Amino acid sequence: MRSLFFLIISIVILLFTETVYGEKIEVHKQLQQAIDEAHAGDVLIVKKGIYKGPIIIRKPLHLVAEPGAVVDGGGSEYVVTIRAPRVHVEGLTVRNSAYGKGAGVLIQESSHVTLKHVRIEQVHYGVYVEKGTHINLLNNAIRGRDIHFAQRGNGIHLLKTSHAVVRENHISRVQDGIYLDWAKQTVMEKNKVTDARYALHFMYSEGGAAKENVLKENINGIMMMMSKQFNIGHNTIVRQLDYRGYGALIYDSEYVVMHNNTLLYNSTALSLQNARHCHIKDNEFIGNYRALHSLYENPDTIVFKNKFLGNMEDALIQGTPIAFDDGHRGNYWDTYRFYDFNDDGIGDTPHRIRSMYSRLLRKWPSVQFYFQSPALALLDTTESFFTHAQAQGEDHFPTMKIDQDKKETKERSWKLLLFGSVLFISSLFMIRYGRRMTYEKNC
Amino acid sequence: MNTAIKYQWMMMIRSKWLITFAVLFAVLSSTVIASSGHEAAGVFTRSTAALLNLSLLLVPLVALLAGSLFIAGEKEDGRLSLILTYPVSTRSLTVGLYVGSCISLWTVVALGYGSASVALFATGGTWSAFVFLSFVLTIVLTSIFLAIALFVGLVSSNRLQALGVSLFIWAFFVLFYEFIVLFLLSIVPKQWTIFLFTVSIIFNPVELMRIWTVAALKSSAIFGPQLYEWSKWVESASGHFTFIVISCVWVIVPLFLVNVWLKRGKQHA
Numbered sequence: 001m002r003s004l005f006f007l008i009i010s011i012v013i014l015l016f017t018e019t020v021y022g023e024k025i026e027v028h029k030q031l032q033q034a035i036d037e038a039h040a041g042d043v044l045i046v047k048k049g050i051y052k053g054p055i056i057i058r059k060p061l062h063l064v065a066e067p068g069a070v071v072d073g074g075g076s077e078y079v080v081t082i083r084a085p086r087v088h089v090e091g092l093t094v095r096n097s098a099y100g101k102g103a104g105v106l107i108q109e110s111s112h113v114t115l116k117h118v119r120i121e122q123v124h125y126g127v128y129v130e131k132g133t134h135i136n137l138l139n140n141a142i143r144g145r146d147i148h149f150a151q152r153g154n155g156i157h158l159l160k161t162s163h164a165v166v167r168e169n170h171i172s173r174v175q176d177g178i179y180l181d182w183a184k185q186t187v188m189e190k191n192k193v194t195d196a197r198y199a200l201h202f203m204y205s206e207g208g209a210a211k212e213n214v215l216k217e218n219i220n221g222i223m224m225m226m227s228k229q230f231n232i233g234h235n236t237i238v239r240q241l242d243y244r245g246y247g248a249l250i251y252d253s254e255y256v257v258m259h260n261n262t263l264l265y266n267s268t269a270l271s272l273q274n275a276r277h278c279h280i281k282d283n284e285f286i287g288n289y290r291a292l293h294s295l296y297e298n299p300d301t302i303v304f305k306n307k308f309l310g311n312m313e314d315a316l317i318q319g320t321p322i323a324f325d326d327g328h329r330g331n332y333w334d335t336y337r338f339y340d341f342n343d344d345g346i347g348d349t350p351h352r353i354r355s356m357y358s359r360l361l362r363k364w365p366s367v368q369f370y371f372q373s374p375a376l377a378l379l380d381t382t383e384s385f386f387t388h389a390q391a392q393g394e395d396h397f398p399t400m401k402i403d404q405d406k407k408e409t410k411e412r413s414w415k416l417l418l419f420g421s422v423l424f425i426s427s428l429f430m431i432r433y434g435r436r437m438t439y440e441k442n443c
Numbered sequence: 444m445n446t447a448i449k450y451q452w453m454m455m456i457r458s459k460w461l462i463t464f465a466v467l468f469a470v471l472s473s474t475v476i477a478s479s480g481h482e483a484a485g486v487f488t489r490s491t492a493a494l495l496n497l498s499l500l501l502v503p504l505v506a507l508l509a510g511s512l513f514i515a516g517e518k519e520d521g522r523l524s525l526i527l528t529y530p531v532s533t534r535s536l537t538v539g540l541y542v543g544s545c546i547s548l549w550t551v552v553a554l555g556y557g558s559a560s561v562a563l564f565a566t567g568g569t570w571s572a573f574v575f576l577s578f579v580l581t582i583v584l585t586s587i588f589l590a591i592a593l594f595v596g597l598v599s600s601n602r603l604q605a606l607g608v609s610l611f612i613w614a615f616f617v618l619f620y621e622f623i624v625l626f627l628l629s630i631v632p633k634q635w636t637i638f639l640f641t642v643s644i645i646f647n648p649v650e651l652m653r654i655w656t657v658a659a660l661k662s663s664a665i666f667g668p669q670l671y672e673w674s675k676w677v678e679s680a681s682g683h684f685t686f687i688v689i690s691c692v693w694v695i696v697p698l699f700l701v702n703v704w705l706k707r708g709k710q711h712a
Binding site: 413416 | 449452453455456457462465492496499500546547550551553554556557558559560561562563564568569570574575578617618619620621622625628629636640649650653661662664665666667669670671674
């Protein structure tokens with residue numbers, strides 16, 4: 001029994017070794033020729049230099065590039081094409097695909113392909129995966145062209161692909177950062193996407209997770225349409241400040257759990273539009289122009305255990321009412337002004353979400369010009385004291401306490417203290433000096 | 444001119460209620476910042492809006508009251524008539540009165556912003572462009588309303604009249620103006636919207652400062668998709684240049700009128 005076990009292990013190791021670690025071949029020029037001449041499973045060490053593209057890989061290979069190894073497409077449609085399983089490309093720089101079409105790397109009908117530490121620049125699409133399975137895109141840097149986003153391609157496009165892992169990539173200057181198109185079971189972790197139209201774009205996709213990504217300064221952070229069963233957690237979604245900018249927009253999708261995300265300084269942090277059976281919980285909505293926007297019907301979607309801090313407008317409900325508690329816990333609202341006499345951590349009266357400004361806005365969209373202006377802010381505050389004012393929504397279990405950890409660990413700004421101290425001390429000096437002046441001496 | 448500046452500064456800074464306002468402004472701004480719960484982030488947030496609104500509500504009021512009541516008081520007590528007999532040119536006198544008043548009120552604003560910054564630091568806030576920007580624009584706002592206040596003070600026959608006119612001007616610019624524009628918006632054709640908003644900024648320094656602050660923070664997306672093109676313009680260099688020109692006009696025109704009035708008064712004296 002024991003020897004049988006060792007025999008199986010040995011066969012597995014042998015098979016694995018044969019596949020991944022074949023002969024090591026150094027490549028100095030003619031990369032395509034070296035690929036064609038290599039045997040399946042060979043390791044090609046691509047030495048420093050500029051190699052002429054396009055390159056096509058049709059067999060399982062391991063391409064390890066030394067720093068400075070570049071494949072230049074010279075304007076060809078696809079600079080590197082992979083049409084084989086178990087291909088591993090590492091450390092290569094891929095550049096110059098055609099304008100308006102093609103990609104830096106095309107992976108077609110392949111499985112177990114890995115791109116690692118690959119730098120892709122001056123391309124239309126970065127990586128285009130079509131009908132792939134178990135594709136690993138790790139630690140790559142993708143940067144598109146400096147043109148309007150409508151003319152760019154996507155950073156990573158996964159079409160009809162399943163079980164892809166997209167981790168720690170840095171994607172910028174593209175149309176959409178990571179685009180899931182009929183994709184299944186995709187994991188996106190620790191990626192950073194900036195200067196894109198949509199950082200993460202889900203279309204007709206199913207299953208998977210987006211975790212710990214940083215989505216910064218795009219038009220939209222997350223755009224999810226006609227998709228289902230996603231876990232969106234621990235992402236930082238910051239500064240989507242365009243007038244149509246959304247931190248996340250969930251449209252016609254279902255069974256999405258959005259949790260522990262930080263949505264900071266967005267035009268609208270989260271918009272729910274026909275989001276069904278979704279749970280929005282434990283997120284932080286901080287400093288957004290509008291924290292939550294609910295449109296159409298969002299049946300069985302619950303927004304609870306979130307923190308709403310310093311948003312100009314907490315929520316705009318334009319469709320059917322939405323649930324702001326799960327029957328036990330609601331959200332923390334910094335605009336909630338009542339008490340917790342029984343000390344159970346839940347406010348004694350429901351938090352009624354209402355805004356005269358929102359009602360005006362629906363009638364005259366141009367009123368947005370007076371967003372948080374002195375007179376309208378004053379009127380809004382006054383109205384909040386009248387309980388008969390029509391509420392847009394109600395949180396029946398508003399949380400009274402807030403976790404202060406984040407505030408305590410916040411880095412202090414000595415520049416601020418210096419500025420404040422200089423102003424404070426000099427103004428005190430000026431007041432003292434002015435008050436001690438006498439007409440005879442000084443005038 | 445230096446003598447006139449020093450005299451005006453000395454007299455205004457001795458005003459007890461100006462000092463009371465300084466303390467009030469400092470306490471309120473510190474409270475607003477400290478209770479906002481997070482840092483001013485270099486974009487237009489509710490805490491930045493709260494501090495800005497505090498400035499937009501209080502600073503015009505104090506500038507108008509301090510400036511107009513002081514000058515009306517000087518006039519009522521006969522000190523202004525005395526000053527007009529001095530061998531000082533009216534231009535020097537106008538500039539002296541204005542700059543002296545400005546220094547006093549800038550000091551008050553600096554005290555408020557200084558204490559607010561310290562409060563922000565104490566609550567774990569971080570430095571952002573907004574703090575400095577808001578301070579500078581509040582200084583500009585103070586300067587504009589002081590110019591208006593000097594004129595109001597001069598044309599008013601006594602302190603009570605100056606008080607009434609100042610309060611009316613403040614309420615008009617800060618409270619009623621927006622609703623008047625909103626009313627006009629509801630009756631004019633839609634294509635006039637941008638024109639109406641642009642004109643409304645020109646004729647109200649409070650609106651001018653509010654829009655300028657938002658534009659300088661590159662946050663004019665808050666004005667919404669209806670005003671997208673206009674938002675791009677206010678954030679551009681030509682937008683900022685226009686704001687500077689309008690601010691200068693708001694200072695120069697009242698001061699010119701003050702100068703004319705003083706010249707006439709000097710001839711009578």
